[in-house]
Amino acid sequence: MHLFRLSLPVLFGYLPLGMAFGVLFVTELGLDWYWAVAFSVIVFAGSAQFLSVGLIANHAGLLEVFVAVFLLNSRHIFYGLTLLSSLKLTGWRKAYMVFALTDETFSLITGLPKESGLQQQDYWRLAGINQSYWVFGTLIGALLGAQLTLPDLGLEIVLPALFVVLAVEQYRTHRAAGLMLIACLIGLIAIWLWQDQMLLLSITTALVLMLINYLRQRWTSHSI
Amino acid sequence: MDQSLYLISFIALAALATVATRALPFLFLSRHSQHPLLEYLGRYLPPVLMVLLVVYAVSDLPMANQQWVISLGSLILLAVTQWLSKNALLSIALGSLLYMLLI
Known part of the structure; x- marks a missing residue:
């Protein structure tokens, strides 16, 4: 219950964004819902998943896919560097924690107040709770998207929209x-x-x- | 290439690329965390990359027959909203709605 309360801000971000990904994925690409869910379970990287929709639509080469996704996610390298000395988990728990280290999970666990009383064991659980929101949102979105009969909503705007937001924030930080x-x-x-x-x-x-x-x-x- | 095979390879490579960024520090970089090249790239790569991704994504939008006015106009509205409000969901909703109504 305590963990659930801590994860609420992520719920409000991941559910709508995951749904947006699901809808965009099935309507833009005309693929079955389970492909969208597979992305959210196996890849689990928000902006890279949105980019993937564009890359699949353009039948991008696999080298381009790897380079683009690696560099888009390269900010995560610096999350890992920050946690290097403080993360005490071992074995599969650590492996999962590293796999699921998204922007939101990173800022959640590094921004926790001391009095939250959270153990390291709770970190990977929190990461798992966050991913479940993302996957659930994707599932709802993909199923909804499959029901949409309108041929062209203009959803192709979502990908540039997302990157414009990120670019504005980069400008705000670095000028x-x-x-x-x-x-x-x-x-x-x-x-x-x-x-x-x-x-x-x-x-x-x-x-x-x-x-x-x-x-x-x-x-x-x-x-x- | 067969569609399913392409998608499976795509997911596998995207997952590998993502995990690589998250696991790299734990595997290799522990002794280089203060390296100036890493600090330089960490600071300047993200803004450069975001601009390239904007250009890439915008190039897929319809531009013919004055549609570019709608495409670019909604994105400019979105950027201004984001600059003033710092609320990503609000800006994306507003910009996308304008685009979807007009296009």
Whole structure:
């Protein structure tokens, strides 16, 4: 009961978002409901799952899928680094905890007040409760979506909408207007050059440019 | 490729890529957590990536016959709402609704 109360904020986020994913998945792709549920059980990564809808619709190559999902989720590397020394779980409990370490679960367990009296054993249970909301939302959404007979609701807007929200929040945090403008240019050029592999091309180009910039910064700071 | 086979490979690779990001620190990076390259990428990769994903996702929206006004207009409304309200559900609902009504 205590854990349920702690997980309520995640419930209010995951249920509608999971439903949105389920509806979007079956209506945009015309696939059976269980594929959507399989994504939420096996992949369990919100924004990457929404991106997957677009990637499947475009029949993206599997290399592009791996690179795009890995980099989109690469922020999780820093969650792991934060928990490295404090996570005391072992065995399958630790394995599940790491598997299910979403943005929401990470912020929930790192933001817990001391007096919550939560044991490490409760962490993976909390992660499991959160995933059950996500899977349940997906299931409802996918079943609802399969019932929708309207041919075209315009749901394709949901994916760009989600990423615009995330981009706005990135700008709020980093104020990296110049950098984001360059990224936008790279993206547009990549579409113009090679629309089919736009993500792979633009992500690789951006990464190479960032590495060059990083090495240049190191070089100049060392030579001073 | 057969549709089911494609989907199964897709799910497997997406799951592998996701787990890799979550498990990497526990497996390899424990001694490099302060490495400046990791700090640099951790700071600047997310904003760059989000912009690329916006461009990617927007390029799938209808743009012909002045539809681009609706597509871009609803996303701009969404961005402004998010900037002012910081409420993701509200902004997505508002922007999407406008788009779905007009398109």
